[in-house]
Amino acid sequence: MHYSGLRVLWEGLTGNVGWKPAWRNPDPKAEYDIVVVGGGGHGLATAYYLAREFAQRKVAVLEKGWIGSGNVGRNTTIVRSNYLLPGNEPFYEFSMKLWEGLEQDFNFNAMVSQRGIVNLYHSDVQRDAFARRGNAMRLAGADAVLLDQDGIRNLCPFLEFDNARFPIRGGLWQPRGGTVRHDAVAWGYARGADSNGVDIIQNCEVTGFHIDSGVCKGLETSRGKIRAKKVAVCVAGSSSRVMERAGMRLPIESHVLQAFVTEGLKPVIPGVITFGAGHFYVSQSDKGGLVFGGDIDGYNTYAQRGNLPTVEDVCEGGMAILPMIGRVRVSRMWGGTVDMSMDGSPFIDKTAIGGLYFNGGWCYGGFKATPASGYCYAHLIVNDEPHPLAAGYRLDRFRRGAMIDERGAGAQPNLH
Amino acid sequence: MIINHPLLGPRDAAEFTYLGDAALIDRPDWQNSEAVNQFHDYLHLRDNPAGEHRELWFHEHGDRSWLVVTRNTTTHEITNVELARDVALASGRNQ
Numbered sequence: 001m002h003y004s005g006l007r008v009l010w011e012g013l014t015g016n017v018g019w020k021p022a023w024r025n026p027d028p029k030a031e032y033d034i035v036v037v038g039g040g041g042h043g044l045a046t047a048y049y050l051a052r053e054f055a056q057r058k059v060a061v062l063e064k065g066w067i068g069s070g071n072v073g074r075n076t077t078i079v080r081s082n083y084l085l086p087g088n089e090p091f092y093e094f095s096m097k098l099w100e101g102l103e104q105d106f107n108f109n110a111m112v113s114q115r116g117i118v119n120l121y122h123s124d125v126q127r128d129a130f131a132r133r134g135n136a137m138r139l140a141g142a143d144a145v146l147l148d149q150d151g152i153r154n155l156c157p158f159l160e161f162d163n164a165r166f167p168i169r170g171g172l173w174q175p176r177g178g179t180v181r182h183d184a185v186a187w188g189y190a191r192g193a194d195s196n197g198v199d200i201i202q203n204c205e206v207t208g209f210h211i212d213s214g215v216c217k218g219l220e221t222s223r224g225k226i227r228a229k230k231v232a233v234c235v236a237g238s239s240s241r242v243m244e245r246a247g248m249r250l251p252i253e254s255h256v257l258q259a260f261v262t263e264g265l266k267p268v269i270p271g272v273i274t275f276g277a278g279h280f281y282v283s284q285s286d287k288g289g290l291v292f293g294g295d296i297d298g299y300n301t302y303a304q305r306g307n308l309p310t311v312e313d314v315c316e317g318g319m320a321i322l323p324m325i326g327r328v329r330v331s332r333m334w335g336g337t338v339d340m341s342m343d344g345s346p347f348i349d350k351t352a353i354g355g356l357y358f359n360g361g362w363c364y365g366g367f368k369a370t371p372a373s374g375y376c377y378a379h380l381i382v383n384d385e386p387h388p389l390a391a392g393y394r395l396d397r398f399r400r401g402a403m404i405d406e407r408g409a410g411a412q413p414n415l416h
Numbered sequence: 417m418i419i420n421h422p423l424l425g426p427r428d429a430a431e432f433t434y435l436g437d438a439a440l441i442d443r444p445d446w447q448n449s450e451a452v453n454q455f456h457d458y459l460h461l462r463d464n465p466a467g468e469h470r471e472l473w474f475h476e477h478g479d480r481s482w483l484v485v486t487r488n489t490t491t492h493e494i495t496n497v498e499l500a501r502d503v504a505l506a507s508g509r510n511q
Contacts, residue, residue, distance in 0.1 A: 240464040251460040253436065254489070299434040301489045302466040307417055309430035342460045398460045411459045414434055 023194035039063025045374020051196035087392035095372030108188030116271035117177030264288030280317030344416030
């Protein structure tokens with residue numbers, strides 16, 4: 001069913017009885033060419049591009065819970081391509097370009113809103129670092145504008161410019177950054193994959209890998225055995241647990257990232273704002289709630305809930321740049337389990353086991369990468385060669401000394 | 417989380433910083449012919465279980481001791497706290 005304004009009008013006039021489920025709910029078949037493990041944003045995007053761009057006809061996505069139940073429905077919805085390093089920036093800019101055409105491409109309103117993202121700087125040194133990053137972004141074809149304090153005042157007059165400890169001197173602005181409705185991304189990719197012939201199998205947990213002389217031949221699942229020529233794991237947050245069943249150890253720790261939403265306000269915050277002296281980022285949803293977050297809690301956990309010291313730290317960061325939110329009540333806060341890798345960058349790679357592929361390690365920034373991650377992973381699975389834009393995201397990069405350490409923090413996952 | 421420090425009693429986890437997998441106590445021998453591989457695994461391939469996890473915490477805002485904490489990563493329940501020094505000595509590091 002094609003969605004359009006005309007369709008909405010017609011259904012509205014005829015009692016809305018013609019709408020059908022956006023995707024089927026099939027039983028698993030005995031065999032597929034490619035099985036994607038994990039029906040989050042990245043897994044669904046992978047299946048969508050496998051079917052649509054790479055003409056794969058026998059593809060299934062296995063999801064342990066239901067579509068949209070994981071991190072794709074738990075993040076702070078920010079999209080941006082403001083990275084520094086050559087291994088990252090072209091990849092994230094590719095993702096941004098895919099976001100820009102996504103809704104027309106999969107015929108679903110994902111509410112892509114390019115309302116801009118501004119990273120504030122508070123010192124001369126930080127300004128120089130942001131100028132360098134802006135130049136790197138522009139070299140990779142992204143947009144970046146270095147604003148002085150007057151520029152920031154025009155954009156966000158409500159900030160605390162004269163904070164005694166961290167006065168706001170300016171910021172790096174990416175006008176094409178913004179937010180995307182996260183659930184709609186999952187639903188749009190699921191619907192798009194399904195309409196291109198992909199079987200989306202929910203409530204189906206992978207319990208084991210069938211590995212025969214170093215080659216992965218299929219999967220044991222809670223809904224029976226499934227044979228597959230290629231198995232593509234895409235379960236960020238649970239990567240270590242799932243890949244352990246294939247006998248692999250990963251350079252990944254699982255951590256919790258908390259996020260917060262306040263009560264609804266009238267429009268006050270024009271885009272995404274990030275604090276340069278602490279870790280705090282905020283945007284305003286279309287319903288009016290301020291959506292914000294900060295650092296990960298910093299210890300290994302799968303609990304999907306964090307602790308109060310981090311809540312306090314995030315709220316202090318908010319108060320440092322936005323004293324006006326001091327009286328706003330937080331209505332909800334939650335935690336999501338994230339794959340923290342040893343250099344803060346992800347993996348899209350083959351494994352040492354034949355026919356087994358791995359995508360994960362997205363740290364707390366996987367949402368913005370969803371389209372490019374799916375596209376590059378699909379390219380890798382079909383061609384057995386990494387996509388040029390994701391060629392650095394290899395599992396053996398620590399052994400080769402080819403880390404992509406955007407933060408420069410070394411092999412310490414809770415510092416990235 | 418409250419960490420029951422062996423010397424100081426119950427302390428708020430906010431006083432501590434976290435390093436990770438307690439296996440980081442056992443640094444490989446740099447003179448071993450396999451040292452390159454051993455250091456790769458030591459630094460990058462750490463335990464990441466869902467369940468009981470032995471991990472290093474540093475009492476930065478306290479007595480600056482290193483602790484080995486046994487904590488459940490699905491419930492945050494802490495079942496054992498030892499001084500890292502005692503753990504290292506017990507494993508024969510004084511020889």
